[in-house]
Amino acid sequence: MPPDSHRTVTITRTSVGRYTAVNGRGGTLKFGTGDVDDFTPVELLLAAIGGCTAVDVDVFTTRRAEPESFVVQVDGDKVRDEGGNRMEELSVTFRLRFPEGEGGDAARALLPEAVQRSHDRLCTVSRTVELGAPVTTRIES
Numbered sequence: 001m002p003p004d005s006h007r008t009v010t011i012t013r014t015s016v017g018r019y020t021a022v023n024g025r026g027g028t029l030k031f032g033t034g035d036v037d038d039f040t041p042v043e044l045l046l047a048a049i050g051g052c053t054a055v056d057v058d059v060f061t062t063r064r065a066e067p068e069s070f071v072v073q074v075d076g077d078k079v080r081d082e083g084g085n086r087m088e089e090l091s092v093t094f095r096l097r098f099p100e101g102e103g104g105d106a107a108r109a110l111l112p113e114a115v116q117r118s119h120d121r122l123c124t125v126s127r128t129v130e131l132g133a134p135v136t137t138r139i140e141s
Contacts, residue, residue, distance in 0.1 A: 042078060042087065045129075050074035052125040053092055056118035061096070061110055065103035071095040090129070092119075 011021045017033035032038040039047065054072040061067065076090040094115060098104035119126060 045087065046074040046076060046090075048125045049090065049123070049129065050092055052123040053115070053118040056122045057094065057096075057111070057114045060114035060117070061098070061107040064106035064110060065098045065101075067096050067098055067107070069095065069097040092126070 034040040
């Protein structure tokens with residue numbers, strides 16, 4: 001693997017049901033159990049899916065025109081059954097509006113291809129969810 005392929009996030013408990021994630025560049029993100037307005041881990045998963053594909057689509061379309069509106073909504077159903085907790089029926093909805101004119105027309109025309117390329121190949125998060133990846137856990141003292 002190339003040296004820049006490894007990613008790490010460290011999570012520290014800050015109080016009951018509250019945590020802070022720190023990435024390798026020093027960025028922080030607070031989250032929790034949903035008792036307050038912080039994101040829950042499941043909401044972070046949805047945000048990661050939407051954010052990943054939004055970045056891909058943004059890169060492709062804004063080469064043609066700056067959007068007037070760019071909103072991505074991610075939905076899913078949390079299931080708890082004999083198979084364990086998981087998300088099902090995940091969907092990503094793009095609501096983008098581009099200006100009138102040649103650039104906007106080009107961005108609108110490219111949008112379906114950009115969304116498809118992100119889904120089929122580029123978005124690491126949704127590709128990992130769809131293809132599955134084993135998660136190994138270990139305990140260190």
